[in-house]
Amino acid sequence: MQNTLMEDRQLSSTPKFSAKYVPFNADSNSTESYHLDEIIYRSTSGGLLDVQHDMEALKKFDGKYWRSLFDSRAGKNTWPYGSGVWSKKEWVLPEIHCVDIVSTFEGNSNLFWARRFGKQVVGMNDLWVKNCGVSHTGSFKDLGMTVLVSQVNRLRRLNKPVVAVGCASTGDTSAALSAYCAMAGIPCIVFLPANKISMAQLVQPIANGAFVLSMDTDFDGCMQLIREVTAELPIYLANSMNSLRLEGQKTAAIEILQQFDWQVPDWVIVPGGNLGNIYAFYKGFHMCKELGLVDKIPRLVCAQAANANPLYLYFKSGWKDYKAVKAKTTFASAIQIGDPVSIDRAAYALMNSNGIVEEATEEELMDASAQADSMGMFTCPHTGVALAALIKLRKKGVIAPNDKTVVVSTAHGLKFTQSKTDYHSKQIADMACRYANSPVQVKADLKSVMEALSNFLQQHSKS
DSSP states (O other): OOHHHHHHHHTTTTTOOEEEEEEOOOOOOOOOOTTTTOOOOBBBTTTTTTEEEEEETTTTHHHHHHHHHHHHHHOOOTTTTTTGEEEEEHOOOTTTTTGGOOOOOOOOOOOOOOOHHHHHHSOOEEEEEEESSSSSSSBBHHHHHHHHHHHHHHHTTTTOSSEEEEEEEEHHHHHHHHHHHHHHHHOEEEEEETTOSHHHHHHHHHHOOEEEEEEOOOOOHHHHHHHHHHHHEEEEEETTTTTHHHHHTTTTHHHHHHHHHTTTOOOOEOSSSHHHHHHHHHHHHHHHHHSOOOSSOEEEEEEEEETTTTHHHHHHHSSSSOOOOOOOOSSOOOOOOSTTTTHHHHHHHHTTTTTEEEEEEEHHHHHHHHHHTTTTOOOHHHHHHHHHHHHHHHHHSSTTTTOOEEEEEEBGGGGGGGHHHHHTTSSTTTOOOTOOOOOOOSSHHHHHHHHHHHHHHHHHHHH
């Protein structure tokens, strides 16, 4: 705590950093803005809001200063700067007091060289995986929730009318929100689509003490209801239309640059559902470029499940014809969204990063995930979507063998054990499950065991 106070005093002698809500992608003549302490989710025109930082104040310090500051905090135990999110506090929520911050020191997730998968599956030398699923609740959603719940903590201390925080969720959002609310002692309300999320995901908000409503609809139906409810009751909306979450999520992009010693990769591939994350990555990379930490940004790829692919169809139309779709069931349940809130944000990010969109069928994503698992990566289905997109882009020659490429893994594979079990037991209808690895049933005697082992060793001696 002493180090925190010293750093607060040091920052107090520098220009005052600030941020505000503005309409997303507003005209340069727009004067509409709101203080972050206001409870507001949409602009007067009904569009999304964005958090805009005082860039002139931030630019009083050069890129070398910011790189040194962020690097000096990384992985330390100084509150709250040891968090991968709050180590960039001046770029996230510059005006929040440290006592209001609710954190598990999220972020700082490992970026590992996927050497074997890269060489054997896609013929690449420089493939990396940003393992955002290695976090407190097992997904990247923690990065955004620490920011949102910290701001709610501040609002309640300021006696703003917030009695609870609510979200619609396909699993990971509710897990993260309920955990951070539980740490802060703030009531949490969750709307879930019945029978559409894994048991491992359902148990998290329940165990965290949230009030869970299971509804006979899909995510889009839950989202519509939570928006109507939060318009009527003093319940703070925590879904990604709330731009505070993106401020935390963008720090994963900054972390990637840090972990590469501020060298910019060629490509970053992100699974996309409600599409806030692809914009958050763009925002993090762009902010680093604008403030002089790097001189370019990577090309972004948004990977969608073919069963929930409105952004892919929009991209294929040349960004001319967007239509929401009715999302079909996908093993990548967290991105089973047909009418994404952040469609405009995602299109903006991709157009401004020379980015592209690729899709993956159910068989492609499950096969890609199984291949990765067999090489020790143990991926969630959403990461399978991103890996399948990578495989397709390599086959098309869009991504070159020597391109430095990062695949963002968004959740922990242990949340999706049922789908993995079904795959390896070949219980998925109309799917070949080409990389299934079923247990071999043998009698409990030495002869049977030796025969099975002999067959196994002979097969591997030939490979």
